[in-house]
Amino acid sequence: QVQLVESGGGVVQPGRSLRLSCAASGFTFSRYTMHWVRQAPGKGLEWVALISHDGNNKYYADSVKGRFTISRDNSENTVYLQMNSLRAEDTAVYFCAREPTGGLDAFDIWGQGTMVTVSS
Amino acid sequence: DIQMTQSPSSLSASVGDRVTITCRASQSISSYLNWYQQKPGKAPKLLIYAASSLQSGVPSRFSGSGSETDFTLTISSLQPEDFATYSCQQTYSTPYTFGQGTKLEIK
Numbered sequence: 001q002v003q004l005v006e007s008g009g010g011v012v013q014p015g016r017s018l019r020l021s022c023a024a025s026g027f028t029f030s031r032y033t034m035h036w037v038r039q040a041p042g043k044g045l046e047w048v049a050l051i052s053h054d055g056n057n058k059y060y061a062d063s064v065k066g067r068f069t070i071s072r073d074n075s076e077n078t079v080y081l082q083m084n085s086l087r088a089e090d091t092a093v094y095f096c097a098r099e100p101t102g103g104l105d106a107f108d109i110w111g112q113g114t115m116v117t118v119s120s
Numbered sequence: 121d122i123q124m125t126q127s128p129s130s131l132s133a134s135v136g137d138r139v140t141i142t143c144r145a146s147q148s149i150s151s152y153l154n155w156y157q158q159k160p161g162k163a164p165k166l167l168i169y170a171a172s173s174l175q176s177g178v179p180s181r182f183s184g185s186g187s188e189t190d191f192t193l194t195i196s197s198l199q200p201e202d203f204a205t206y207s208c209q210q211t212y213s214t215p216y217t218f219g220q221g222t223k224l225e226i227k
Binding site: 035037044056095103108110112113 | 121152154156158160163164166167169170175186207209214215216217218219220221
């Protein structure tokens with residue numbers, strides 16, 4: 001079935017790095033724009049980054065620009081989020097989500113999320 | 121950045137009630153407005169896209185309306201499984217901002 005599964009979360013000290021992965025299955029991954037969205041404990045959803053279906057276009061929230069990098073491997077059906085110089089305010093559940101190209105302009109499938117805790 | 125403001129932030133209602141949640145954008149976003157439902161510990165679920173289009177598999181008691189800056193999500197007759205948090209999102213321009221969420225609780 002159509003599925004996104006995140007991994008790579010954990011507890012990390014401020015200033016350190018972490019790489020999240022999101023493995024896709026059940027659909028043609030290379031046809032979809034992919035996003036990362038996060039949710040701090042008890043807070044609302046915050047869009048983090050997107051990567052176009054072919055990897056040529058990337059956009060970031062100002063809060064992570066210059067520290068986070070989104071990438072994808074269409075041969076492995078996986079999207080990544082490299083997070084550097086982590087701060088306490090990056091503590092959140094990180095979701096990946098897909099956006100069909102050419103129509104929906106919405107996130108129709110989401111992963112279950114992976115928790116990132118930045119703490120000394 | 122486009123700011124999305126939802127009202128109310130929380131709402132108490134009973135099974136069978138008709139409920140409306142409002143979302144306002146800080147500038148015109150045409151119809152690039154989506155609604156999501158989220159239950160505790162779960163991922164968001166797409167309910168409505170393009171302001172008024174019902175996502176496949178979503179019950180017809182959910183409906184959306186609006187354009188430009190003012191949008192509404194209506195649940196015509198609340199069911200027990202509808203008690204959750206609802207968030208609007210604009211996909212008119214990056215960053216794709218969300219509203220702060222509306223928590224719908226059982227009265």
